[in-house]
Amino acid sequence: MSHPLRLGIAGLGTIGAALVHIIQSTDNRLSVSSLRTVEITGVTARTRNKERDFSLDGITWFEDASSLAVSEDIDVFVELIGGDEGPARESVEKALQAGKHVVTANKALLAKHGVALAKLAEEKQVSLNYEAAVAGGIPIIKTMREAMSGNKVNRVYGIMNGTCNYILTRMEDEKITFEDCLKDAQRLGYAEADPTFDIGGHDTAHKLSLLTSLAFGCEVSFSSIYLEGIEEITLSDIEAANTLGYRIKLLGVAQETESGIEQRVHPAMVSKESAIGQVSSVTNAVAVEADQVGSLLLSGPGAGGKATASAVVGDIADIARGLKVPVFGRPCASLKPYERARMRLHEGGYYIALDLLDKPGAFAGVATRMAERDISLKSVVQNQRGKEVDGIKNQAQHVVIITHETTEKAISEALESLINDGNVVGKPKMIRIEKLD
Amino acid sequence: MSHPLRLGIAGLGTIGAALVHIIQSTDNRLSVSSLRTVEITGVTARTRNKERDFSLDGITWFEDASSLAVSEDIDVFVELIGGDEGPARESVEKALQAGKHVVTANKALLAKHGVALAKLAEEKQVSLNYEAAVAGGIPIIKTMREAMSGNKVNRVYGIMNGTCNYILTRMEDEKITFEDCLKDAQRLGYAEADPTFDIGGHDTAHKLSLLTSLAFGCEVSFSSIYLEGIEEITLSDIEAANTLGYRIKLLGVAQETESGIEQRVHPAMVSKESAIGQVSSVTNAVAVEADQVGSLLLSGPGAGGKATASAVVGDIADIARGLKVPVFGRPCASLKPYERARMRLHEGGYYIALDLLDKPGAFAGVATRMAERDISLKSVVQNQRGKEVDGIKNQAQHVVIITHETTEKAISEALESLINDGNVVGKPKMIRIEKLD
Structure with a gap:
């Protein structure tokens, strides 16, 4: 030695x-x-x-x-x-x-x-x-692979892409559009010339796939991840979220469900009061919920030469000390095949924003379509008639709905029915609400 | 094996x-x-x-x-x-x-x-x-002892006593006095029958002494810790903090200064917007600032059977894996003797609350005494004359001062002069403001 x-x-x-x-x-x-x-x-x-x-x-x-x-x-x-x-x-x-x-x-x-x-x-x-x-300088691999050895993980989630969090934070703080924030991020070196990889959620998904394996003792399955980026988040979504007590974050989430393991990367509404809701700008954070330790949250710099090198040095030090730990926390032979949960069975609350033709019965139709799928509404905010929506003067009413817990299937079917009814202008926006303790 | x-x-x-x-x-x-x-x-x-x-x-x-x-x-x-x-x-x-x-x-x-x-x-x-x-289920020892091997730590600080944080959080949220909160904490099992050990800061100091050694490669020196508990925090301090954008937390802080290593446990004002300011109730959190990784924050349950046992299991797993790591991060022979920084050289902002006799020149005297020690004031709030202060009707004016960065020596000398001037009713209250990025 x-x-x-x-x-x-x-x-x-x-x-x-x-x-x-x-x-x-x-x-x-x-x-x-x-x-x-x-x-x-x-x-x-x-x-x-x-x-x-x-x-x-x-x-x-x-x-x-x-x-x-x-x-x-x-x-x-x-x-x-x-x-x-x-x-x-x-x-x-x-x-x-x-x-x-x-x-x-x-x-x-x-x-x-x-x-x-x-x-x-x-x-x-x-x-x-x-x-x-994963998450640059934050010791999340060491925490999950070593420190949490006695735990059964229920959910792991986090903000793992600084570019996206920078953009979303600035959109909220300074009321700047997605496009302008992205340009600034590129100028400041927070975003690549081709930003698709970051803002499309691929980078987050790569990281999430590794955490999933550590959390649930299963094989890595990047290709199974449900993926949605932040490209379509508008200032009006951010403002609506704000009014309702939420912030929009690009989350990577893996959790055990009855139908398998959910792996999803998408913009999510999180409570402003939650720890993850308070992670701003390029900072990353990962939370793990487990049966023994309860809920741990680690936050810090997710990128940057020195912070990332710090993590590399930690890994080298472990080798120098002779630490032997299985790559994904258990011997490969005992890694379970990844069992994909059906996204349509995903359960949670939803934010729905849509523009509705200003004619009698249009709003009642929305309520009916939701009720048909047993979706109960937590709040409904309807803007004044003729209001300018996202810069376009139209005759539609902007409606924002927050649902109680329901399923992805129910929501997508309800939205489909609504579109078929012909009273919705453009495409309804749906953002999942992540339930946090 | x-x-x-x-x-x-x-x-x-x-x-x-x-x-x-x-x-x-x-x-x-x-x-x-x-x-x-x-x-x-x-x-x-x-x-x-x-x-x-x-x-x-x-x-x-x-x-x-x-x-x-x-x-x-x-x-x-x-x-x-x-x-x-x-x-x-x-x-x-x-x-x-x-x-x-x-x-x-x-x-x-x-x-x-x-x-x-x-x-x-x-x-x-x-x-x-x-x-x-240290901090129950939070893997802060592993993080500092192993993951941060390539780092030079500048400061480590945290909320490491759930009882104190529970009391301070309830005082703020529900406007309940310290005494009543303590009684509730005892009833709920969050505080011992003899709570001195927790609320006096001794428990936090024990934990801090271990983090200091890991952070700065020095010998453990519990007896050198500057110690102040939360017993004298009143609702009026909490309310003043709130108005000024702060929360009061019992912090343990160790940091390298020119005169040595500061180790201090005391109630501190922290920005409401800071990560540590948002740690509520029995949750613990530890932040480490270092040259390479920047700033890391770990939060989670600081007590409880299962969470603490989770940390014990992690330690056992390390032994099972054959990990060999020096107890305080480096061989004992290379641990430096602990060099105590002089508390009077501590630098920071201060919150001062005092009751001033309502007579001409009294307030000008305060301003003068501060100016004599080059203490510049960030804000001064003076309550209306004759206002009831902490339940006692008096003829004094309640004055709350926030200073810019100064030294402990300057503040204590200024307060001493003020008391000698004879215009201060009772004992002035001083709470340090912890500077956070």
């Missing part, structure tokens, strides 16, 4: 650079706390001759990730390349195959190939650590 | 009973997640013949904790007795001496003898785990 732990780092972007800084810092906290010297022996990155604010003296440069992954001179392969195929997947597989421990921040890779990689790690008796892959 | 991990449990109160339930549950999650069978081989408790809702069949009963601690038939000694001396200390020492791993929920014991016990554990190469000792 006394020989140094040797790292090979693939990828020297923001996270890689922050990682090198931590390990090269003079006080070397990592070595102190893990009781073992940790050093970087090899690196690789896209460009070799680039100005960097740290020295690579004494560190071997590798031309590609895969040759670093199998180098005799490393014990741990740190994958910070990204992407669910290509060099990232290839190098991680090679590293595990060669009996190297792997630390990765790559949610896409694990969401797609997590179980296969976990099997390989298990077979080779090495670690596959991925704290940085 | 394949022989079962054998536990000896000393203490079968609420936590002990919850622990037995988790380990005896049919799905045995602990064994699954730690890849090793975990079983209870010995127990001891105050009363042997007591009705219990679990079976002790096949488990050896020991007459006292110390003989259980050294039993050949256990690998891990779980101390749930409590108290900083007597059987708890004796049995933990004997267990470590005999080369047994120890898991304890005993904050008082570790606050007083933590370093000596850590040295013993280190010498015997066994674990001494204490997740349950």
Whole structure:
């Protein structure tokens, strides 16, 4: 145990650079706390001759990730390349195959190939650590995989995409449209040039798929996630939510139901008073509800080089300390197949906003269609006649309905009937209300 | 590694009973997640013949904790007795001496003898785990001791006593006096018959002393903690805080300053908008600010049998997995001596409430005394003349002052001068404002 732990780092972007800084810092906290010297022996990155604010003296440069992954001179392969195929997947597989421990921040890779990689790690008796892959610097993997060992999880949910939360927070605070917020987020570097991956909820879904496996002891099943992004959230939804005591957040939620495990990513109304409702801007937060510990909430920075590198360092320290923990919290052989809950059986309250033709009986029709499906209404707000709705002057009335607990099936059938009745202008908006304690 | 991990449990109160339930549950999650069978081989408790809702069949009963601690038939000694001396200390020492791993929920014991016990554990190469000792079910020890390995902590603070937070929350929400809230807390089992330990801040200080050591790599120094309880918080303080955008919380805070490490437990004004300001009732929360990860916040149940047992199980699982981590995050030899910051050098904003004789120049005197010490005022609220203050009709004016950042020395000197001036009725009230990002 006394020989140094040797790292090979693939990828020297923001996270890689922050990682090198931590390990090269003079006080070397990592070595102190893990009781073992940790050093970087090899690196690789896209460009070799680039100005960097740290020295690579004494560190071997590798031309590609895969040759670093199998180098005799490393014990741990740190994958910070990204992407669910290509060099990232290839190098991680090679590293595990060669009996190297792997630390990765790559949610896409694990969401797609997590179980296969976990099997390989298990077979080779090495670690596959991925704290940085979910909610950046927040130690949610360690919490669920280790600290909550005695618990049966009922639900895990969270705000796991800073871009979306930044946009939704600004829309609420400053009454700026989705499009303008997105532009600002891009200018400030909080959103990519192609923002689809974030605002469409895919990024959240990648992270959620890993938490689901840890929570319920099942295989990772990214493709089964019900997915809805925040693209269609308007200022009028945000304002209606506000009036009703809610905020709109992009949540990832996994919960056990009678028909299987629900995995869903969608904008949700959460109480302003709830802990998750108070998580603003780029901050992330994950809550876990379990039979023993009750409800835990962890919040902090979900992105950024230093915060993410902090999580990578924690993973490396665990390897230095000799910690052996199954990749998804239990041996691969005992991971249950993922059993998908039917989204139509989802139960909860709903926010419905629709524009109704201003003619006799139109409103009564709405009430009737809801009643037919046993949907009881908690509140109904009807704007004044002829009011300008979302910038368009029309002759419709804007109606906002909050329902009591019902099913997705009932709601979608009721909305379908309403549309068929011909009194609804445009498309009704439906946002799920997440029930929180 | 394949022989079962054998536990000896000393203490079968609420936590002990919850622990037995988790380990005896049919799905045995602990064994699954730690890849090793975990079983209870010995127990001891105050009363042997007591009705219990679990079976002790096949488990050896020991007459006292110390003989259980050294039993050949256990690998891990779980101390749930409590108290900083007597059987708890004796049995933990004997267990470590005999080369047994120890898991304890005993904050008082570790606050007083933590370093000596850590040295013993280190010498015997066994674990001494204490997740349950701080903030119940919240994995703050694991987070600081393992996940934050690459970080330099700047400040750690939190709400770590449910009784105090319950009282302060009810005072605010229901305008009930401190005394009445305390009575209710006692009736509901949230407060002990002798509540001094909780409301005087001692319990919070025990917990803080352990976090300080983890945060700053120094020896535990409980006796150096600046301590002030919530006994003197009145409804009028709570209302003034509310008006000014604050809430009053009993905080434990440790932070690095130029003159050393500040450790303080006192009622503090925190912004209503802050995450810590929104932690209500018996919930606990701990925040850590560090150079790499930024600011993390963990919240959840700080007490209760099941939640605390969940933390104990996490500690046992770590031992089952073979995790070796230094008791206070680094080898005892490298723990720095605790260097106490001078409280008079503490910097922050202050809330001052005082009753001032209604005579010419009295108010100007306050302003002058503050200005003499370079204390600049952020806001001053003066109640109408002759107003009833805290139920007493008097001729005084109630003045509430919020200062900008200044020092403890300046404030206490200014207050002293004011008292000497003879215009202040009764004792001025001073509450520190905790600066949060």
